[in-house]
Amino acid sequence: MSPERQRLLIVGGSYAACETAAHARENGYGEDILIVSEEPELPYDRPPLSKAYLKNPNEKLSPLRTAAFYSANRIDLELGTRVVSLEAGTNKAMLSNGENVAFDILALAVGAQARRLTCVGADLRNVHYLRSVADARLMRAVTAEAENVVVIGAGFIGLEVASMLVQQQKQVTVIEATDRVLARVVAPEMSQFFSSAHRDRGVKLLTSRTVQSLEGENGVVRRVVLEDGTGIDADVVVVGVGSVPNLELAQQLGVHCANGIVVDARSRSNQANVFAAGDCAAYRSPFNPAGIRLESVQNATEQARVAGAAIAGVDTSYDALPWFWSDQYDLKLQIAGLPSGATERVLRPGSGADPSVFYFRDDACICVESVNRPRDHIAARRLLPRRKISKQDLQDVDFDLLSLLKR
Numbered sequence: 001m002s003p004e005r006q007r008l009l010i011v012g013g014s015y016a017a018c019e020t021a022a023h024a025r026e027n028g029y030g031e032d033i034l035i036v037s038e039e040p041e042l043p044y045d046r047p048p049l050s051k052a053y054l055k056n057p058n059e060k061l062s063p064l065r066t067a068a069f070y071s072a073n074r075i076d077l078e079l080g081t082r083v084v085s086l087e088a089g090t091n092k093a094m095l096s097n098g099e100n101v102a103f104d105i106l107a108l109a110v111g112a113q114a115r116r117l118t119c120v121g122a123d124l125r126n127v128h129y130l131r132s133v134a135d136a137r138l139m140r141a142v143t144a145e146a147e148n149v150v151v152i153g154a155g156f157i158g159l160e161v162a163s164m165l166v167q168q169q170k171q172v173t174v175i176e177a178t179d180r181v182l183a184r185v186v187a188p189e190m191s192q193f194f195s196s197a198h199r200d201r202g203v204k205l206l207t208s209r210t211v212q213s214l215e216g217e218n219g220v221v222r223r224v225v226l227e228d229g230t231g232i233d234a235d236v237v238v239v240g241v242g243s244v245p246n247l248e249l250a251q252q253l254g255v256h257c258a259n260g261i262v263v264d265a266r267s268r269s270n271q272a273n274v275f276a277a278g279d280c281a282a283y284r285s286p287f288n289p290a291g292i293r294l295e296s297v298q299n300a301t302e303q304a305r306v307a308g309a310a311i312a313g314v315d316t317s318y319d320a321l322p323w324f325w326s327d328q329y330d331l332k333l334q335i336a337g338l339p340s341g342a343t344e345r346v347l348r349p350g351s352g353a354d355p356s357v358f359y360f361r362d363d364a365c366i367c368v369e370s371v372n373r374p375r376d377h378i379a380a381r382r383l384l385p386r387r388k389i390s391k392q393d394l395q396d397v398d399f400d401l402l403s404l405l406k407r
C-alpha cells in the first residue's frame with residue numbers, strides 16, 4: 001500500500017463505511033478508496049447479533065456486500081486493522097499494523113461502542129457486552145452453559161437478549177434503573193405492553209432498581225447486588241446500558257464534536273475534507289430537530305449514501321425520516337419518526353393486543369410506534385413526510401392508513 005497515493009480513506013467496517021464507499025464510486029469518485037476496519041469480517045448485518053445469531057449456533061453472518069463487489073468497484077479493504085491515530089494537518093493515518101496511509105478525503109464511519117459498567121466487580125469474567133460478532137460468539141458460548149443470567153438495562157439490546165435467553169430455558173432477570181422498559185425510545189403504553197410480554201414469558205423484570213456491585217468467585221461473576229441490598233444469582237451478566245460514540249479520531253483532528261461528530265446535511269464536518277456518518281455522527285434535520293444521535297441501520301445507510309455522493313461532488317442532502325425496529329419473541333416493534341416535541345399521543349382503538357401509538361405535534365402526526373402491524377408502519381413511513389395522518393382517521397380501527405396515499 002503506497003503511502004503517497006491520493007485516496008478516500010474510510011475508517012470503520014459496517015453500514016456507514018460500506019455505503020460511503022459504494023456511493024462514492026456509484027456517483028463517479030475515481031480515486032482510490034480504502035476501508036480500514038478493526039473487525040476481521042467483511043462488513044456484515046449487525047441486528048441479528050442480538051436476535052437469531054444469539055440463539056442458533058448454525059446462523060451465518062450476512063455480509064452487506066460480497067467480496068466480489070469490493071474488488072469490482074476498486075474498493076480496497078484492510079480488515080482486522082485499527083486506525084490508531086490521525087495527525088492533524090498532515091492527512092495521514094497511523095494503522096495498528098505499523099503502516100501510515102495518506103488521504104485527501106477522510107470518512108469517519110467508526111460507529112459507537114457499548115457503554116461500560118463502572119461499579120465494583122464490573123471487570124469480573126462473564127460480564128458481557130454485545131456490539132460485534134466476536135461479542136455475540138462469546139456470549140452464545142457462555143450462555144449455553146449458564147442457568148442464571150442477569151441482564152442490566154431494559155433497552156432494545158437488553159430486552160432482545162432477554163427474549164432469546166428465556167426461550168432457551170434460562171432464568172433471566174432484567175434490571176432497569178428507570179421506572180419502565182424502553183423508556184428512552186417508546187411511549188409508556190408501549191413500555192407497559194413489552195413489560196407484560198416479558199413477564200408473561202418468564203422474565204423477572206425489576207424496574208426502578210440500580211446495580212450497586214457485582215460479586216464473584218475466582219474472578220468469575222456470581223451475584224449482582226442492587227442498591228437496596230438484594231442479591232441476584234448470576235452465572236453470566238449481560239450489560240446493555242447504551243452506547244458511546246467513537247469520537248477519539250475526530251477529536252485528534254480538532255473536528256467539532258458534541259454528542260457525536262457534528263455534520264451538515266451533506267454529512268460533512270466542520271473540516272471540508274472530513275465526512276462522518278452513522279452511529280458516530282450527530283445531525284439536526286427537519287425530522288430530528290433536536291439533533292439526537294441516531295443508532296439505526298436506516299440512519300447509518302442513508303446518511304452514508306449522502307456522504308458518498310458528496311465526496312464524489314454530487315449534491316444531495318440527508319433529510320430522510322428515521323425508522324427503527326426491534327424483534328422480541330414473535331413481536332416486531334417498528335417505529336417511524338421521532339417523538340420529540342410531541343404534544344399528544346393517540347392509541348389506536350381496539351389495538352390492545354398489537355398496539356399502535358401515534359404521536360402528534362399539534363395536528364401533525366410526527367411518529368408512529370406499532371407492534372406486528374407492518375401495514376401501519378409502511379404507511380407511516382410514507383405518510384409522515386406528507387403530514388397526512390389525522391386524529392379522525394385513527395378513530396376507526398379498520399381504517400387502512402395506506403388508503404391515505406390516494407387522498
Ligand SMILES: Cc1cc2nc3c(=O)[nH]c(=O)nc-3n(C[C@H](O)[C@H](O)[C@H](O)COP(=O)(O)OP(=O)(O)OC[C@H]3O[C@@H](n4cnc5c(N)ncnc54)[C@H](O)[C@@H]3O)c2cc1C
Pocket residue numbers: 011012013014015016017036037038039046047048049050081082083084109110111112130131132157246249277278279280294295296297298300323324325326327
Ligand atoms: C446487537 C445489536 C443489535 C442491533 N439491532 C438493531 C435493529 O434491530 N435495528 C436497527 O435499526 N439497528 C440495530 N442496531 C444498531 C445498528 O446496528 C447500528 O446503528 C449500525 O450498525 C451503525 O452502523 P455504523 O456503520 O454507523 O457503525 P457500527 O456498526 O458501530 O460500525 C463501526 C465499525 O467501525 C469499526 N471501528 C471503530 N473504530 C475504528 C478504528 N479506529 N479503526 C478501524 N475500525 C474502527 C468498528 O469495529 C465497527 O466495525 C443494533 C446494534 C447492535 C450492536
